[in-house]
Amino acid sequence: MKSLRAALVEQFGDPSGVLGSVAGFIMLARPSNRERNLRTLQLLDVQPGDQVLEVGFGPGFAVECAAKLANRGKVVGIDHSPLMLRQASTRNARAIEAGRVELLLGSADRLPGLPSCFDKVFAVNVYMFWDEPVTVLRGLRSAMKPEGTLTLTLQPRRRGADDEDTRQAAERMAHSLRSARFEDVRIEILDMDPVNAACVLGRVPRTSSPSSAAPNPGAGN
Numbered sequence: 001m002k003s004l005r006a007a008l009v010e011q012f013g014d015p016s017g018v019l020g021s022v023a024g025f026i027m028l029a030r031p032s033n034r035e036r037n038l039r040t041l042q043l044l045d046v047q048p049g050d051q052v053l054e055v056g057f058g059p060g061f062a063v064e065c066a067a068k069l070a071n072r073g074k075v076v077g078i079d080h081s082p083l084m085l086r087q088a089s090t091r092n093a094r095a096i097e098a099g100r101v102e103l104l105l106g107s108a109d110r111l112p113g114l115p116s117c118f119d120k121v122f123a124v125n126v127y128m129f130w131d132e133p134v135t136v137l138r139g140l141r142s143a144m145k146p147e148g149t150l151t152l153t154l155q156p157r158r159r160g161a162d163d164e165d166t167r168q169a170a171e172r173m174a175h176s177l178r179s180a181r182f183e184d185v186r187i188e189i190l191d192m193d194p195v196n197a198a199c200v201l202g203r204v205p206r207t208s209s210p211s212s213a214a215p216n217p218g219a220g221n
């Protein structure tokens with residue numbers, strides 16, 4: 001029989017039910033979760049007028065923080081968990097009512113038709129759930145403005161994970177971003193407990209020619 005811990009760990013990819021609520025609470029309360037989200041937003045350099053998209057918002061902590069930074073812009077979030085949508089909507093109720101935050105139920109693998117309006121896009125501890133990260137990143141790129149910035153952050157969470165896991169995750173994410181034709185891809189390693197987090201940033205080209213938007217069959221994920 002599956003241990004309670006194993007069942008709880010499984011919840012983080014698509015929280016539901018009682019255990020999913022516990023997972024949502026952990027995401028919100030764990031200091032390292034909050035820190036890696038805050039540091040991601042810092043690196044993303046969110047500006048007051050920015051249009052921001054978060055993929056996999058969980059209980060909505062980073063949405064709340066991003067909305068304070070983009071106080072003349074808008075924050076849109078997408079998550080495929082109805083439970084996380086409810087938790088994050090409660091947390092951000094006032095900003096939603098004011099039209100400064102919009103939270104959507106949906107999958108990064110099948111993005112709803114989003115206008116190409118985002119200056120900043122980020123996803124924290126979500127990359128590892130994507131079966132085809134390059135396809136997801138291409139979809140996100142098409143929802144971004146030229147020269148917009150996308151940031152992927154990952155802090156390995158499996159038991160016994162160490163800084164070498166972080167380094168390898170950083171390389172994988174950087175490779176995916178380059179394969180999806182992001183430019184100026186750079187890796188930042190965040191010195192954190194209990195293990196470092198990797199933050200990888202990429203920029204949408206100034207002009208996206210039709211050929212650069214086309215699928216790249218040789219690219220790995």
Ligand SMILES: C[S@@+](CC[C@H](N)C(=O)[O-])C[C@H]1O[C@@H](n2cnc3c(N)ncnc32)[C@H](O)[C@@H]1O
Nearest residue numbers: 012013014027056058079080081107108124129
């Ligand atoms: C580990 S949690 C991280 C939550 C939050 N970003 C944080 O750092 O605390 C992963 C979140 O991403 C969502 N998620 C995973 N795969 C997704 C996908 N393909 N599309 C949309 N949301 C996804 C899950 O439902 C969950 O809320």
